[in-house]
Amino acid sequence: MKQFFLTLAGVFAGLVLFVILVPVALIGLAAAGSSSPTTAPGTVLELDLREGLTDQPPTNPFASFGGAQLSVLEVVDALDRAEDDRNVKAVLIRLPEMGMTPAAADEVRQAIRRFRAAGKPVIAHSQGFLPVGAVLSSYMVGAAASELWMQETSGFQATGFSADEIFLGDAFRRYGVTADFEQRYEYKNAVNVYTENDFTPAHREAMLSWMRSLYDQALAAAASDRRMPPAALTELIEGGPYPADRAAALKLIDKVGQVEEAEAEILRRAGNGAKLVPLREYVSGHGLQTGSGADAIAIVQAEGTIVTGRDSGGGFGSGTMIYSDDMAKAIYEAIANRAVKAIVVRVSSPGGSPDASEQILAAIRAARAAGKPVVISMGAYAASGGYWISSEASAIVAQPSTLTGSIGVFGGKFVLSEALGRFGVDIRALSVGGEYADAFSPVTRFDGTDRTAFATSIDRTYDQFISRVATGRNLPEARVREIARGRVWTGAQARELGLVDELGGLHEAIAQARALAEIEESASVRLIRYPAEKSPFEALSAAFGVSAEGARAMATVGTIMSDPEAQALITRARTEQLRARGGVVLADQPLR
Template identity: 65%
Template sequence: MKQFFLTVLGVFTGLILFVVVIPVVLLTVAVASTAKPTTPANTVLELDLRDGISDQPSTNPFAAFGGSGLALTQVVDGLHQAQGDASVKAVLIRLPEGGMTPAVADELRQAVHRFRASGKPVFAHSQGFAPTGAVMSTYMVGASASELWMQNTAGFQATGFSADSLFLGRAFQKYGVKADFEQRYEYKNAVNEYTQSDYTGPHREAMTAWMSSIYDSALGQAARDRKTTAPALRSLIEAGPYTAEQALANRLIDKVGQVEEAETAAKSRAGKGAEIVEFGEYLSQKGERTGSGRSAIAIVGGEGAIVTGRGGAGSFGGGSSIHSDDTAEAIYDAIEDRDVKAIVFRVSSPGGSPEASEQILAAVRAARAAGKPVVVSMGAYAASGGYWVSSQADWIVAQPTTLTGSIGVFGGKFVLADALGRFGVDMRGLTVGGEYADAFSPSQSFTPAQRAAFAGSMDRIYDDFIGRVATGRKLPVERVREIARGRVWTGAQALPLGLVDQLGGLTEAVAKARELARIPADQSVRFKRFPKEKSPWEAISEMFGVQTEAARTLIMLGGVMADPQAQAVMQRVNGERMRSQGAVVLADQPMF
């Protein structure tokens, strides 16, 4: 019977390889071997933002199976290339109806302005601005266009910025779950959702402050682009909502019409015989901008929660994490590359493991010690552990609405014994060793001695964090303690506090890296990206736990998977996971 199940599993595995993997690999090879199509002479690029975009492209060649595949850094790079591409005459942006991640919107707006500075128009079309999340950030991107269109049946409901938090304190109390946590300090609000039924004073204060900062920033930028004042735009918007016709009458938009009409207008501006080309298709044709010259600037990417260990291809899609081994290795590779004169570290992370964060920060310090300046470019988040890894860079660039800071730590456990007991499930524990051996058992609360020991570890991590920030930012320790306490700041708020050096995006970070590396302004530079994207063979080998050559052999000889000895290959599929560390330097993550 066991042999039967092993054989069935082998046949099923072989089918997966033949039905899924082989077509993907063959398609990849076929596409790579086919000449890239040329862009039509008069092209309108259509950038659809309605499915959302990640901050950075994945190194997994199969990641496109998990989503739209568009990344912010690729869009910015594509718009830069389109500026000088004689065949691209205009851009049409399809706006989402809801809110957009504010820092993403900031970077897109900057890229739109650079594109328009080349003399080419940008059209934006909206099917409505719904009252969800940071919808003002979405409107800000639309306002940066040459013409902002709205569908006739759509509503202009961008009247402010709202966010909701879910508190489980009463539910946990009702069902016997105890959230046994320590936090450093009162602004480290991620714990509150487990322990409270409403905002605490510090939680409400900090959240209101960064929401107001984001709202004010979006209003100010949109007002400049609509050629009005921020107070006037605020009064007008907050008097809404409006129909599309009312929005037009109030000069909040430029045209009312269907997207097909906006496309026709864009093609008319582009010239005779103009064609619409999807932005992703254009990116595939052009590839990444690599530049030229003897000197190179390394672009090291990191997006997602920070965890220890190495990442694998994992699956044919999925989310992102910053794995400390991979990211540190990427920085060390850039250090060892003689052509690389400076490193731009793109960080978009709400934080994670303090141990993983310290491993990455050690690589940043090593780069500086090797004489290679490190400039951090912060994305949507660079908070808590994301700030830890950034804190000792030579220069930090953040968007006005980047969420950063959150210099603090929390940790603990959920005690489940009482909750399970109400359903007739009894949890009991056994332990051998010291008193701290079962400290994180869900069957009982911390003992006084365990809590004292755990609280001590929280204090040590917090002090380590404070010390690294004080050293990196050249601030007195006591000053860092004042502005830390787990509080989240926007980039605009962090600048006068000394937590960041400059407002801007990846473009500004690259310019600063050139300056710090003393690369002459008239000298071309190359861009080298780390870690490099894996080949399909490498990704397959990681997914199935075998060497690249073995992966090739298994694919070509898929029938061998019926052999029981080959079954082990399929048993080692690795998924993403956040290892339990007892403590995390992780910021609460707003939903935009």
Template identity: 65%
Template sequence: MVEMAITRPGLWMTSSLMKQFFLTMGGVFAGLLLFFVIIPFFLIAIAIGAASSKEPTPANTVLELDLRDGITDQTPTNPFAVFGGGGLSTLQIVDTLAQAQDDRKVKALLVRLPEGGLTPAAADEIRQAIRRFRASGKIVIAHSQGFMPVGTAVSSYMVGASASELWMQNTAAFQLAGISAESVFLSRAFERYGVNAQFEQRYEYKNAVNEFTESDYTPAHREAMVAWMTSIYDSALANAAQDRRLTLPSLKAAIEAGPYSAEQARQRRLIDRIGHVEEAEAEVKRRAGNGAEIMEFGDYASSVGERTGSGSSSIAIVGAEGAIVTGRGGGADPFGSSSMILSDDTAKAIYDAIEDKSVKAIVFRVSSPGGSPEASEQILAAIRAAKAAGKPVVISMGEYAASGGYWISSEANWIVAQPSTITGSIGVYGGKFVLADALGRFGIDMRNLSVGGQYADAFSPSQPFTPEQRSAFAAQIDRTYEEFIARVSTGRRLPPARVREIARGRVWTGAQARQIGLVDQLGGLEEAIAKAKELAEIPADQSVSFKRYPEPESPWKALSSAFGVSSEAARVLVGIGAVMDDPQAEATVRRIQTERARASGASVLADQPY
């Protein structure tokens, strides 16, 4: 017995050491694999891509912009995002068209339209960029293979209407007749399968929880949905009518009387010409001049790069896209185009712009459905610091800047939004799912143990809130809501009573938000830059340089994010970085962290679950 008591620990230590040995060897193998196989592959691919993208622009160039693959709001800073299928971004399109309109070699633009919808605010911004391109005296032809009766196809049509000519394929159908949206409600399914959704929401327009607690639209949910859908629809039709030189009533009547064949659409002046895309390409090349060649938009964008501008004074452009969460480091998908707004990284980007003496003002581009109140407050604190340092902050709202996205925007000097930007949603929700009964139906028993105070197991999925826990959680939700109200009241110079009246979790479009004082100006990044110059007292005709934050990630940092789950591999990479005398490699790998998920009981500032 005594011998066993002595030898058992020894055996445990031996097996532990063996396990550590194999883990270390595995890490070494992984590091070597990264160094000799994966890293060279990616770096070679990047080099090839960079070399191929530097092809010279032909003397008579037609840019072909294909919007059918979907776009993000901002270009990912991750150098490997291209391998995840990431395509163009709205800001990249706007920036590139701004350069192309001044490029004498670029004569025309061909736009390939999606059959479904574009994100309305992105469509607004692309339309504005196309109009500026046309105003420089250049030709734009848009080609469609049909407009489907789904989602926001009206936004695709609006972009097409901004072209010099809008073409459709002969067999395509013009089925656009309005905007439609679907919502899924799970209340009856939860009831049937024993899932108990326990949530607090502030207030009746904070509709994200309704899909868990209701079986149909509540009156407030329906009212808000219809209102923002109508606003987007009316705005898109008004823009299309203006661009096609039609009256709004006549265009609306024609569209809503559809669907049509391509020929019927042409007869009703909804499009200009019928033809295959190859015919449209031939026509736009003919108009561009002798020897005209088509160049893919992405290739041209890579060859010209981002606008840097000129001048001793700089405007910082800080980008933020995705759900707002605490933390720092790479996104959830290091080899994809998905993104998150990480509070440490975003706040640091703003502080970096503050410390740069050449930066006179900051344009903060926000495209977010919301997220963590704590993360939002950290970012807002950085904006306050910029203002205190005498550097005006102008918000440029992208596809959406709702809930937490509005929290981080609320105290800026000026807010610019597209007419179709989804914003507002000044509210908060939180709660949990009680799963014990649901799992019990499958013979799975869930039990909870806790020590400490009565709130310790408040968010256990095995049991409902007690009355005391529910009361305490509701009080927390109320505090967050009041904090949100206070920030909007301060930033927008509105009485708290007025903010409560227009808040209650309601979503507004940019056009609606401007009418009620939540937004100052309608427009996109160009308008935000112009306002930033004005607030910084830089003459309108004086050139400025642009500095973008955060800076793009190095391949080392992206790889460390991708493989950060392996501490042993990380140590090997540190060693490789030291051998290569690359301090950045060593520093970034040493900062590897595991992703942090919010606790199940977190309150959330978001219009929709994400």
């Protein structure tokens, strides 16, 4: 019976493969196999930032199902490629009404400036800047364009940066939930939302510090691109909000008009026959640049929360985890590749497991021991565990607005017995073994012995973190303890503190890797990405638990079965078989 159900499940999976996924896989393979796609003359790329950006492209070919977001690296790579593509004449940018991730805005702005330096125009169009979050980052990107347009009915309401925090301390106390945590130290504020009803002095100090840093950097960048003194732009910004026509009169924007008018203008500048092409199509048609040459630089992707283990690959999404087994394997593969002379690790992570972080850091140490420099390129954030894995790299490159540091540790549990008891739900705990066996039971708070043991483990992890930063950054341990304590810094602040070497994005990190590997500037270099993008067959294999060869075989069978001539041959064979058994067959029809 068990085998019957397994067979039934296999048949169902096969039908899904044949009817739905195989055609998609074959189309994907055909697209991947196409050689050297060309761009139509007079192409104007349209970059719509209203859809949001991830930091890195997915390695799963099915992640684009449902319209997955473009990544910062794809946008930057496409704009860099378009600089030298003589068929790409200009770019139109649709700006988000709300904020962008500041570090993503930094990297996109830098790519826009390089594109414009190639003599190609960029028009950015906005349907308003709302007073929400990091909206000045959106304005900063628009300010980097050749012209910044705004719709007539829209408002220029970008007057600063804002951030909100929801505190659950009073609610938890009211409903009988106890947040029992240890944190190292006062700036490690993640637990405050569960224990407090307002910002602690340290929490307020740290947040205002990095928010002010982001604000000042966005204003300085926008002022430079708008060719205004920073003080003058600051005064104008803080004097808002303004309607669109007033913003134009104050030189905060260049023109007032509908997006269709901006489209017509950028097409006019591109010349006769110009056509708008979504940047997503340009990315999918060309893929990421790989370059050429005997020497190679590995690009290792790492985005999301850091956890132990490996990605099972059971779904079609892009995933938001950094699995320590997978990332360490990618680094070791780059070490084993003789062509790879240096490794760039792109990190965008808020942190995660110290044990997973240490496994990844060990692989980075192994790369350096093998004579291969490792350069960290920090994305939106590389905090806590994200900084742990970065700490002993050969060099660290971060955007001015990357959130990094947070050299600290926290841990604990929620005690739920009282809260659930109010609804008639009782929790009872049993344990055998040592006293610490039930330390993380949600029934009671840590007792004296449990708390001592747990606090000791938190202290040990914090000391290990401090040691790795002191070693990797060549700083006295006492100095690291001063600037750690769980505090978050921007990339600009971190450089001043010695936690970051250079400001910039992946472009600058690759240049740093070339220099450390002593590759001549005139030499061509290949970029090899790890982990490699899965083929459609490998993605199907992971999703359905069959081998890649099996998925390929099923796809082949599915293709044959869908061929009309093959169907006719099968039908005739079945017909002759029935006739041989004495059956009366009136016509050679498909059996139903």
